[in-house]
Amino acid sequence: MSGQPKPLPADSVEAVQRALGAEHAALWVYSLVSAFLPPSFDAPLREGTTAHRARRDATERALAASGATPRPAEPGYRLPQPVTDQATAITSVVAAETDATVAWRAVLERTDDAELRRAALEALTNAAVRGTRWRKTGRIAPTFTAFPGKP
Amino acid sequence: MLRAGALAAVAAPLIASGCTDEPAAPPPPDPLADLAARARADAAAAQAVAGAAPELAAPAGEIARLRTEHAVALQAEVDRARPPSSAPSPAPPVAAPPNGRAHLLESLRIAEEQAAALVPTVPRHRAGLLGSVVAGCAGLREVFA
Numbered sequence: 001m002s003g004q005p006k007p008l009p010a011d012s013v014e015a016v017q018r019a020l021g022a023e024h025a026a027l028w029v030y031s032l033v034s035a036f037l038p039p040s041f042d043a044p045l046r047e048g049t050t051a052h053r054a055r056r057d058a059t060e061r062a063l064a065a066s067g068a069t070p071r072p073a074e075p076g077y078r079l080p081q082p083v084t085d086q087a088t089a090i091t092s093v094v095a096a097e098t099d100a101t102v103a104w105r106a107v108l109e110r111t112d113d114a115e116l117r118r119a120a121l122e123a124l125t126n127a128a129v130r131g132t133r134w135r136k137t138g139r140i141a142p143t144f145t146a147f148p149g150k151p
Numbered sequence: 152m153l154r155a156g157a158l159a160a161v162a163a164p165l166i167a168s169g170c171t172d173e174p175a176a177p178p179p180p181d182p183l184a185d186l187a188a189r190a191r192a193d194a195a196a197a198q199a200v201a202g203a204a205p206e207l208a209a210p211a212g213e214i215a216r217l218r219t220e221h222a223v224a225l226q227a228e229v230d231r232a233r234p235p236s237s238a239p240s241p242a243p244p245v246a247a248p249p250n251g252r253a254h255l256l257e258s259l260r261i262a263e264e265q266a267a268a269l270v271p272t273v274p275r276h277r278a279g280l281l282g283s284v285v286a287g288c289a290g291l292r293e294v295f296a
Contacts, residue, residue, distance in 0.1 A: 114271035128286035
């Protein structure tokens with residue numbers, strides 16, 4: 001992720017665009033839910049936001065370096081349920097992290113490029129770990145799944 | 152030494168091609184077979200820990216369940232790629248390791264590392280499966296960290 005990003009293989013651009021979409025959506029969700037969570041959630045909110053922002057920026061750079069136009073964020077995203085309290089806030093973050101794992105696993109399956117695979121694996125793993133943490137906090141069962149990112 | 156080695160390397164294919172009834176060299180072992188075996192061993196160890204330490208029964212039971220799922224999926228992919236002549240031997244029952252919790256967390260870390268090392272080079276469909284195995288182990292470590 002240092003220096004000038006390497007162009008992406010042409011056949012993986014669409015999957016990477018979708019992963020970028022999942023990063024945009026996750027940032028939107030993290031920003032939306034913060035108003036519904038007490039200050040004790042500041043650290044995990046900040047951590048998730050920082051990670052998704054870094055991933056979004058790196059993904060946009062990689063797409064631009066490949067001659068593709070990174071798709072912009074949507075004005076809003078559909079949630080599993082309206083966010084009205086702490087429980088629905090956590091459910092929404094879990095859903096966003098789950099969507100990110102699915103999108104990044106899809107990238108793994110659509111490229112032979114070792115560097116892109118490493119980045120996708122890191123994104124998938126980190127989203128799975130954060131998702132597990134949020135599930136644990138929200139006492140959402142099951143706390144983990146055997147195959148994060150498997151659609 | 153170098154010279155002799157180079158000559159041997161050149162000579163070997165000639166000899167092999169001369170003897171057509173020589174059985175073909177066995178294909179290299181499938182790297183996923185190792186991961187599947189490790190997953191079976193992890194599940195067996197977790198089961199032993201769950202039985203020996205009541206306070207660890209719940210988390211160890213979860214590790215056993217997750218690693219069994221990994222073993223089944225990995226073995227299915229190994230068998231798909233190269234249909235087996237016999238079923239893989241199940242992991243033999245093991246004694247509970249001392250320091251069960253640390254042992255299980257370390258096993259998950261190693262499993263994660265081994266699967267991650269293969270991700271850059273395997274065929275695409277395997278990259279997805281291994282990516283999920285890596286993320287599954289990492290997520291599970293987080294539960295009990």
